[in-house]
Amino acid sequence: MSTVALITGGASGIGAAVARRLSSGGARCVLVDRDAAGAERVAKEVGGVWMAADVSDPDATRKAVALAEETYGRLDLVHLNAGISSGVDVADFDLERYRKTVGINVDGVVFGVEAAVPALRRHGGGAIVVTASLAGLVAFDGDPIYTMTKHAVVGLVRGLAVPLSEMGIRIGAVCPGFTDTPLVADIRDMFVGAGFPLLTAEDVAAAVESAFYAEEPGTLLVVQPGRQPVPYRYAGVPGPVGGETPPSSR
C-alpha cells in the first residue's frame, strides 16, 4: 500500500520539491495551491492529484483531505507548507497585508492541522510537517510580521507535539534559511552578489522527508546550506525558586 501525502503550496519551490521527492519514493501526492496551473503541472509530473484552493479558508484543507481519501483511500503524511513573505513595512503598516499574511502563514497551518488530524487518526496515525523558517527561531529584521508568523507556527508545533503523539501522530517543523525559490526572487541577486550561499528546494525537501520520520515529537529541524539538518534545542527556562519543578526546555 502506497504512502499518501498531502502538500500545501505544492505548485512551486519547496512544496513542489517535496512532491517530487516523495513520489519518487513511491508516495501518492495530493497538491493544494492557489496557483491552479502550477498545481496541475506538478501533479501531472508526479502522477498525483491537485486542488486549487486558498489555505486561509478553513474548508480548503478539509476538501483536500477528502480528495486524498476519495482518490487513494487514506492519508499518511501532511506537509503544511504554503506561505508568503509579508512585505509589511513597519513604518507604513499595511493592515490588509498583515491580515493576509497571518491568514496564510498561521491560520493556514492551524486549519491544516484541524483538517488532517481526524483523517490521520482514521488511518492509524501519520505525520505532519510544517514549513516554518529560520525566522521561526531567530529574528529576521527584514520582515518582522513574517518572523511573528513563523514563531507562531513553531509554538503550535511545540504545543501539539505531545498531545498528537498520544494519538499516534508525529508533528514537527523544518526551519530553513534562505532558499532559492520564487519567494526570494526579488532579493536573490543580492545574495548571489554577496557570495551568500542559498539552500535549494531539494535540500529542504530532504529535510522535510526526514522530519516526517523524526522520533522525537515536535522536532524542529534547522536547515542551512552545507550542513546536515540539525534539531534545534531551546535553552530552557528556570523553574520557580523553592519549587521542585526542573528547568524546562520543551
Ligand SMILES: NC(=O)c1ccc[n+]([C@@H]2O[C@H](COP(=O)([O-])OP(=O)(O)OC[C@H]3O[C@@H](n4cnc5c(N)ncnc54)[C@H](O)[C@@H]3O)[C@@H](O)[C@H]2O)c1
Ligand atoms: N524561500 C525561502 O527562503 C524560505 C525560507 C524559509 C521558509 N520558507 C517557507 O517555505 C514555504 C514555501 O515557500 P517557497 O520558498 O517554496 O515559496 P514559493 O513561492 O516557491 O512557494 C509557495 C507556494 O505556496 C502557494 N501559496 C501561497 N499562498 C497560498 C494560499 N493562500 N493558499 C494556497 N497556496 C498558497 C504559492 O502559490 C506557491 O506555489 C513558505 O511557508 C515559506 O515561508 C521559505
